Amino acid sequence: MPVNKKILELKKKREQVFLGGGEQAIQKQNAMGKLTARERIVALLDKESFNEYDLFVEHDARDFDMEKKTLHGDGVIIGTGTIHGKPVCIFAQDFTVAGGSLGSMHARKITKIMDHSLKMRMPLIGINDSGGARIQEGVNSLAGYGEIFFRNTLASGVIPQISVILGPCAGGAVYSPALTDFVFVVDKISKMFITGPEVIKTVLGEEISMEELGGARVHAEITGNAHFFALSEEECFSQIKKLLTFLPWSNTERSIVTEPKLPKKNFKITSIVPEDARQPYDVRNVVRSLVDDSDFLEIQELWAANIVIGFGKINGGTVGFVCNQPLVLAGVLDVDSSDKAARFIRFCDAFNIPIVTLVDLPGYLPGVDQEHAGVIRHGAKILYSYSEATVPKITVILRKAYGGGYIAMNSRHLRADFVFAWPSAEIAVMGPEGAANIIFKKEITTAEDPEKMRAQKVEEYKEKFANPYVAAAKGYIDSVIEPGETRNMLTHAIEVSLRKEIGMPKKKHGIPPF
Amino acid sequence: MANSKTVKQAKAGKKNIPSPCDEKGMNCKPLQIEETIYNTQYTKKFENRKFYQPVDPNKILAYIPGTILKIFVKEGTVLKAGDSILILEAMKMRNVVTMPFNGKLRKIYVKEGDIVAKNFLIAEIE
Numbered sequence: 172m173p174v175n176k177k178i179l180e181l182k183k184k185r186e187q188v189f190l191g192g193g194e195q196a197i198q199k200q201n202a203m204g205k206l207t208a209r210e211r212i213v214a215l216l217d218k219e220s221f222n223e224y225d226l227f228v229e230h231d232a233r234d235f236d237m238e239k240k241t242l243h244g245d246g247v248i249i250g251t252g253t254i255h256g257k258p259v260c261i262f263a264q265d266f267t268v269a270g271g272s273l274g275s276m277h278a279r280k281i282t283k284i285m286d287h288s289l290k291m292r293m294p295l296i297g298i299n300d301s302g303g304a305r306i307q308e309g310v311n312s313l314a315g316y317g318e319i320f321f322r323n324t325l326a327s328g329v330i331p332q333i334s335v336i337l338g339p340c341a342g343g344a345v346y347s348p349a350l351t352d353f354v355f356v357v358d359k360i361s362k363m364f365i366t367g368p369e370v371i372k373t374v375l376g377e378e379i380s381m382e383e384l385g386g387a388r389v390h391a392e393i394t395g396n397a398h399f400f401a402l403s404e405e406e407c408f409s410q411i412k413k414l415l416t417f418l419p420w421s422n423t424e425r426s427i428v429t430e431p432k433l434p435k436k437n438f439k440i441t442s443i444v445p446e447d448a449r450q451p452y453d454v455r456n457v458v459r460s461l462v463d464d465s466d467f468l469e470i471q472e473l474w475a476a477n478i479v480i481g482f483g484k485i486n487g488g489t490v491g492f493v494c495n496q497p498l499v500l501a502g503v504l505d506v507d508s509s510d511k512a513a514r515f516i517r518f519c520d521a522f523n524i525p526i527v528t529l530v531d532l533p534g535y536l537p538g539v540d541q542e543h544a545g546v547i548r549h550g551a552k553i554l555y556s557y558s559e560a561t562v563p564k565i566t567v568i569l570r571k572a573y574g575g576g577y578i579a580m581n582s583r584h585l586r587a588d589f590v591f592a593w594p595s596a597e598i599a600v601m602g603p604e605g606a607a608n609i610i611f612k613k614e615i616t617t618a619e620d621p622e623k624m625r626a627q628k629v630e631e632y633k634e635k636f637a638n639p640y641v642a643a644a645k646g647y648i649d650s651v652i653e654p655g656e657t658r659n660m661l662t663h664a665i666e667v668s669l670r671k672e673i674g675m676p677k678k679k680h681g682i683p684p685f
Numbered sequence: 686m687a688n689s690k691t692v693k694q695a696k697a698g699k700k701n702i703p704s705p706c707d708e709k710g711m712n713c714k715p716l717q718i719e720e721t722i723y724n725t726q727y728t729k730k731f732e733n734r735k736f737y738q739p740v741d742p743n744k745i746l747a748y749i750p751g752t753i754l755k756i757f758v759k760e761g762t763v764l765k766a767g768d769s770i771l772i773l774e775a776m777k778m779r780n781v782v783t784m785p786f787n788g789k790l791r792k793i794y795v796k797e798g799d800i801v802a803k804n805f806l807i808a809e810i811e
Contacts, residue, residue, distance in 0.1 A: 374750075374751075374775070374776060375750040375751070375775075375800070375802070376750065376752075376800030376801075376802070377750070377802065392729065393729075393730070448721075449721060449722065449723045449724055450724055451711075451713060451723070451724055451725050451726070475728075476728060477728065497723075497725065498711075498725065498726055499725060499726050499727075499728060500716060500725055500726070500727065500728060500731060501716050501718060501723035501725040502725075503716075503718060507730070533718040533719070533721065533723060534718055534719065536718075536731075537718065538734065539736075539737035540734045540735060540736075540737070543737075573719075601719055602718070602719050602720060602721040603721075604719070604720035604721045605719035605720040605721065608720055
């Protein structure tokens, strides 16, 4: 065969495989409002940067007449490409081929690209759109999932791992995304659950739709399994690209440093926080008044909104923010907000991202539901994560910092590098009303006018203790600063803290209160 | 009494504190932490939280959702602790629900073939 003919043959073979499950299946996929796996890769990566591998891999199932079937690429596309000009590894399950079902060769393709991403230290992006295990392949399919989970765990904390749920992701398949760092979901397209509505109906008699059980909103608002929620696949891809501007490519690198920019002028740091500690405000505006170009990328925005986490840049370098949100549930810590913050702190620590903590909280959320849901165990995660973190850790106390909440929010005692407080800060064992009632109980109950006495004692306590100076006198606060000085103080504090060298006791790994 | 006090305080708190977030249509509500009432938004989860119900030892509840496969006893029977009352099948397991202590079975609220949700009241002991 002449060379030209051989090249033509290759081109023809490629074109066949590019069609995945065929024209009809592609039309069906598009009719569901979904892009095909190939379209998704093109939309996400830099133009013409995708290099595909294992294009001609075929399934190896030999039972149930499977040997007579051709499944192009075995239902998954793998390769490398670039985002922002930097290389990434990617796989995308192709729902048009046997419903994107996972057989042994399908899994082997995924694990091949996972191995590359770990070996070559590049982020891994997995696009999930699969009906689940390929039943005809039996235990080989299960083995495939296991190999994937193992690699997710091995790569955890070494390279950033991103999961994009663009279709069903059910049963055991959900555990790969759950093991990765960031999960992206799209309204009406993403579906994640362990047991589907049909099983729930037959076994338990409960009727529920797929959307209500494990739709994008459910995971963005109720379970916290998803980190980013988008209304369309296009929006989802731009969220991924945005996130990658804040991340390093591996745990031995720093994030991309951008041109420093001042915050936008409409975010005035001096006029956001009300003086009355009982009044709410949106702490995200404080963050926006501190970061470059007021550009703050919030993570898990819709879940446990009483704590705010996300990335911004200060003087061009990435910073992870952890902030109490007085606008929602007065900014209390509870089960979900502890989980949310703790995992984020560990991500930042693993990937050399300095952490800035903005504190304004009244304490922990009271209630039987919280206690019985294990707020002790979950709350402990924040203490563990902060204590363990060795990246620069800077705290700014904006207003209230009461009791256990004060300790948990990266206090000096958990080895914060710098703790600053605004003049409006109140660092105390509890709120003035509660403290006065306990300390001056006798005076209040025996007074002629107990209410008047109570108000007087509350004022007295506020005067003496509801300020930053008691803590500053002990050196628990390094500096009491004006709000307008915060950005400069943070810039300098991060710069010097990046120089620190601290050791941890030798151990295989700690045992965090999961 | 403790409850009515909390509600009263909360209402008073809402009245006393001028609320910028109400003015801006941000739908703030009072939340009491220790003795202080804060002006803040609720989350859906917080609004839907279940209040604690003390456990009544005389009530036998389904500890798992499932199907009532077989009922062994009739209402009014006097039973000893450990005696079988019925089989609650769930996740292909046949769970025998037994008497927690000696007593008379006052009422059975299910019949064979019923599908019950978790914490559904199955039977009551006198």
